[in-house]
Amino acid sequence: MDARYEGEAFINRFGPWAAIAGGSDGIGRAFAEVLAERGLHLLLIARDESKLEGTADALRSTHGVEVRTASIDLTGADLEQGVAAALDGLDLGLFIYNAGSGRGMGPFLESDASHWLHQMDLSCRGPLLLSHQVGRTLCARGRGGIVIMSSLSSLCGSAYTTTYAASKAFDTILAEGLWQEFGPKGVDVVGCLAGSTDTETFREDTGGSPDAMDPRDVAVETLAFLGRGPTFVPGAANRAGAKAMWPVPRIPLIQALSRVNAENFGLPYHELEGEEFGILD
Numbered sequence: 201m202d203a204r205y206e207g208e209a210f211i212n213r214f215g216p217w218a219a220i221a222g223g224s225d226g227i228g229r230a231f232a233e234v235l236a237e238r239g240l241h242l243l244l245i246a247r248d249e250s251k252l253e254g255t256a257d258a259l260r261s262t263h264g265v266e267v268r269t270a271s272i273d274l275t276g277a278d279l280e281q282g283v284a285a286a287l288d289g290l291d292l293g294l295f296i297y298n299a300g301s302g303r304g305m306g307p308f309l310e311s312d313a314s315h316w317l318h319q320m321d322l323s324c325r326g327p328l329l330l331s332h333q334v335g336r337t338l339c340a341r342g343r344g345g346i347v348i349m350s351s352l353s354s355l356c357g358s359a360y361t362t363t364y365a366a367s368k369a370f371d372t373i374l375a376e377g378l379w380q381e382f383g384p385k386g387v388d389v390v391g392c393l394a395g396s397t398d399t400e401t402f403r404e405d406t407g408g409s410p411d412a413m414d415p416r417d418v419a420v421e422t423l424a425f426l427g428r429g430p431t432f433v434p435g436a437a438n439r440a441g442a443k444a445m446w447p448v449p450r451i452p453l454i455q456a457l458s459r460v461n462a463e464n465f466g467l468p469y470h471e472l473e474g475e476e477f478g479i480l481d
């Protein structure tokens with residue numbers, strides 16, 4: 201897959217600092233490794249300080265980049281203040297909201313509503329607040345990127361993953377809208393609709409799968425797609441599945457609705473070029 205931004209062009213647009221919410225483990229750690237290889241400095245946000253420090257130490261010693269850590273609960277009431285303090289003084293070019301919880305899925309009525317609301321806080325409230333906060337900075341700067349981690353689950357509701365799938369649908373739709381709003385300001389937004397990915401959390405929750413993707417491939421492919429369209433599905437088999445599930449082209453829909461809303465609200469509309477779901481193969 202040809203990347204839109206490579207080498208210096210990638211660093212100029214998305215460097216010198218990247219922040220990853222949920223960057224200590226799994227797919228978030230894979231994003232951190234790929235970005236450190238490219239020479240970007242990193243702010244890693246997660247809760248467990250020792251895991252954060254372990255990941256940061258490994259990245260510093262292997263890649264020689266600066267790595268800062270911030271122990272922040274992304275569902276906390278003071279989320280924005282904590283992230284603002286952690287970002288203070290950093291020239292941020294790329295923000296990745298990776299954290300999301302598939303933990304404790306099962307029959308809707310067998311968990312308290314507070315359990316499902318907690319999933320919404322992590323997967324919807326967090327990306328909304330931080331896309332708003334970081335989006336202001338990046339749009340004022342006139343270049344940068346935001347990756348919002350969604351899931352193939354976002355394409356359809358399902359028994360036993362009810363709230364997880366619904367929260368990820370929020371992420372997919374949020375990314376589509378922000379792609380259209382931020383793109384003309386020089387900020388590329390992409391929602392990553394990952395399929396099964398071989399992380400410790402995935403193995404613990406499901407017992408694992410031989411078909412699960414390597415987290416590194418998810419990160420490499422998603423970063424290569426950044427700037428090319430609103431939503432990306434890593435993995436050729438996953439892309440084929442997504443195409444079958446959602447055959448109506450999205451970009452003309454996003455643009456038609458954006459045009460109508462721009463007219464209704466008296467706001468500008470900008471036509472953007474984009475590729476569908478990363479379905480290039």
Ligand SMILES: NC(=O)c1ccc[n+]([C@@H]2O[C@H](COP(=O)([O-])OP(=O)(O)OC[C@H]3O[C@@H](n4cnc5c(N)ncnc54)[C@H](OP(=O)(O)O)[C@@H]3O)[C@@H](O)[C@H]2O)c1
Nearest residue numbers: 222224225226227246247248273274299300396397399401
């Ligand atoms: N793995 C898959 O098969 C798969 C498939 C589709 C989509 N996804 C999505 O991809 C993302 C990453 O999945 P993963 O399997 O890599 O997960 P993971 O290994 O559990 O990593 C999640 C990261 O988020 C952090 N985190 C979790 N809750 C947090 C909170 N409340 N506040 C701050 N940080 C928090 C974790 O660190 P701490 O626990 O220390 O806070 C960790 O750094 C999720 O959004 C998931 O829904 C995964």
